[in-house]
Amino acid sequence: MTNLDNNPDQEKAIIAPIKGISKIWLVPVVAFLIGAWILVHNVINQGPTITIEFDTAQGLEAGKTKIKIRDVTIGLIEEISLKDDSSGVIAKAAIEKSSSKLLKTDTQFWIVSPRISFGGVSGLQTLLSGAYINMAPGQESKSAKKFIALDRPPITPLGTPGLRVVLVSESAFTFKEGDLLIYQGMPVGRLETVKFDLEARKAYYGAFIEAPFHTLITENTRFWNASGIELSLSADGIDIKTGSLASLLSGGIEFDIPEGSEKGTQAGENAEFNVYPSFEAATTPHFTAEVPYLLLVNDSVRGLRPGAPVEYRGLRVGEVKEVNATFDLADFRTTDASFSIPVLISIQPARANLADNQLGINHVIEQMDLWLKQGLRASLKTGNLVTGAVFVDLQHYRDVAQYDEQIVQGYTVIPMVKGGIGELTQQVSNTLGKINALPLESLTQDMSVLIKDLTKTALTFESAGATLNSRLASFDVATLNETLGNLSQLLDDYSGNSDGFANVNDTLKEIQSTMKELTPMLQKLNHSPNSLIFKSKVGPDIEPRGIEQ
Template sequence: MSKAKISSVWFVPIVAALIGLWMAYQHYSSLGPLVTITMANADGLTAGKTTLKSRSVNIGKVESIILSDDYSHTIVQARIDKPYAGMLVEDSQLWVVKPRVGRGGVSGLTTILSGAYIEVRPGVSDKLRDQYTLLQEPPLGDPDTDGIRLSLYSEGNKSVEAGTPVNYKGFEVGQVEQVSYNTEAARIDYILFIKAPFDDLIATNSKFWIQSAIQLKMNTEGLSVQMDSMESLLSGGVTFGFAKGENPVGRVASGDSFKLHVSEKEATEGNFERFVPVLMFFEESIANLGPDSPVEFRGIRVGTVIEAPYRKPIESEVMSKNGIIPVLVHFEFERWFDGSDIPTNEEWYAEMQEMISRGFRATIQTGNVLTGARYIDLDFYDDAAPVSEPLIQVAHNAGFKMMPSIPSGLTRMAEQISSIMKKIEQLPLENTVTELNAVLSNANRAMATFDGAAAKLDKILINEESDADLAATLEQLQKTLATYDSSSALHQDLRQTVQSLEHVLWELKPLLEMVNQKPDAFIFGGQVKDPVLKKDTTE
């Protein structure tokens, strides 16, 4: 039997098939990985046209765009060129580049003609990844820039946006990269990036606060206005520094946390390590007196109100009956003592008790007429009432020392006026007026009698009437004059009336003298003479 021979015609399709397989192998072997990107919508993206870029270099293309099974979001599949497959790792970031108007200005204008594209920022992880969630906004900060990232937190309202610059003495040294709300801690968390070499300016005792674009200051020289750059005026900013008298202590590392204060004053003046807690009790309104309100002694700040009113439960019948309001304050030694002269708490308590025995009291005053802000003023008062022993026990039971208080100037003036009015009401004015009217009536009758006697005397002297008539007239005159004798009832009534009037005028004398010397005393109250402080020489 003869063997079947393969016709040479088959060589052509076989070679073609092998070439096709080789080409197919070459094509698929050259393809990069396929990644899945989840996004809210595919606005501006087109399958087979939209590209993936990194630093303006094409690294892939979108192959398909479909809806998720529940139609709640969009799923985009994109093919990455094989040479760039290593860019897609766990910490890589993807976002859509398109025209945007933000805090930093207008970006993405080049996409108006070329169309939107997906930007890829490679990560530093060594673990590959093929599924990503698209970022809604472009990430802030360049990963290749040297510097540190710090965490800030604030318990107030949100007042800083992502992209807000971080300034230091007029230089932009970083920016706020992220803003989020921490539901567990009930606060706002911020991520800041500080560029090198400015990161060397941050120390463990640095203070961060929100920068005010416009600062108004009013003093004895007038009103001064300080304004930062127009950019700061429009976008605001965050800045940092140190508390007054402090020097940098220790270096910080990425991830360290700091509190974001609302103002420079709060940041640089509200943090003192040495303080004495004292509980004060007030029998008047504490409206507009709250946390961070100053405590002053003759214009010098010596402490801060911590809690007004003090809300922890204090069981006291004395407080509930009189409506007394407790206020917790801190006496901050570092405000008026040098570091080497700061006394111990026991030494300060002993000194405070000695001052209290000399009339040292607290009172609430108005610090700003426009805003109504109030503060606690400390001073010596000669007419201070004795310290309430029950309130001392109440403070002791709460774990504090007690500082006694007196009513404010307006309250004291109102009490003084009320006391004077009560004394006037208690005077027997009605009886006095009645007695005075009776005296005047008797005086009128006496004068009429005297006039009649004088007329008769004239007739006697002129007509030379009989001695009997003269004797009768003289007898009548003696009776009339007797009514004015010191032992007569008329004289006694008149004397009592004059004494009552003199008593009324004596009660009104202090008020009249105060108004005569200082007409505005009804508004501001009288001045209290400052006692002369003497240095304690006892050892």
């Protein structure tokens, strides 16, 4: 028995079953409800899960790599796995529900990391924070959840106002994504895509021109390569053109409307344009109508190139198409034709202000037929002495052989005359002939004899000089001084104040007086020479009297 049984005053506990639920169960119920509410809230507000395909997982980390728009986080990479064919990786990312409306078929993703290029430096902030995925919202109406990431940031952000065109190049494949589009030295756009068609052997460049410069693109706009330095050697001389510093370093394409051309209508989206290799090629008018002619050149064709001008009296009317063209010369009428070099040229009617069509062609043919009969001939002339470039010159000549029409394989032959190169060669040949005809051998012998005579003369002068030197050496200087002293004394004796001078002066005065006394007698003898023998009958001279006062 316990002490409780022995204590009658102590009350006994009443044991009875509990009715209802204990309040302690409110704690887990509330916790469950909160958890459920959180779960439902997350489910309701959870954004979509998307997959993004990358070439490599470099810079990506599940649970850490964020997806941003304008530096605002809108998603997180949750899982990264390898593709089944190991050609890339697939990243699953959770996007906030508020940003799900930005997921369109043209939405772009790319990894932001440090990049250095000619266009500048970007992504330096990721050196400390780590790489992240940038997102550019799409513009299409259809939504999407699978995307392929870009290898690099897009050249032009989506939604940028402007115009996209396609540039086609058949020349060197020299441009790359990001190269500049330049208008009069100002960058106004860039190349976005580069594709090469193996079958057509053409390069297609997707280009974007920013607003408001996209209004400059019309149907008559010309694009040309502005990369590097353009050096051209032609009959007109040396021409050097350079682009801007940016185009020299990274390459670029320049565009403009050729001078004298109409502006034309505005170009539409994805319009195609050719890219010319140079400014000259882009701005040179392109003529469709032309009349071919053949030249049979007997002189040297060094310096003559396809594209060289064909001029008529200084005005360009065509160009050289082919030098040393392939022709069968077996049926030529002249025996010298087999040694000629065939040069194919073309006359372009539009260059002569004629219609660029069949009417212009007919007019050129009629005019050329008439002029050939009137003495029109072709010759090769040097356009520039520095470059050695040669062009074809058409001129009217007199005293030429009668024109005899000659057609070779459908091409009319324009007769040639010597001019420019031929005349210069002939003059040089004539000059060399005259030099060869000079009696150089006999002239050399005469010069040898002359040199010997000059040598003898020089020796004679040398001997005379030695003799003179010996005489001067033996000359008595004291005797010469004594003689000069005596001469000086003599001159002093006859000076103005000396006695000798006074005596000579008195003598001269007496002679003068005597001459005065003899003057009458001399005058008498002059009038009457026999007066010394016979008495003179001449009366005395009558002296005139003066006027009485």
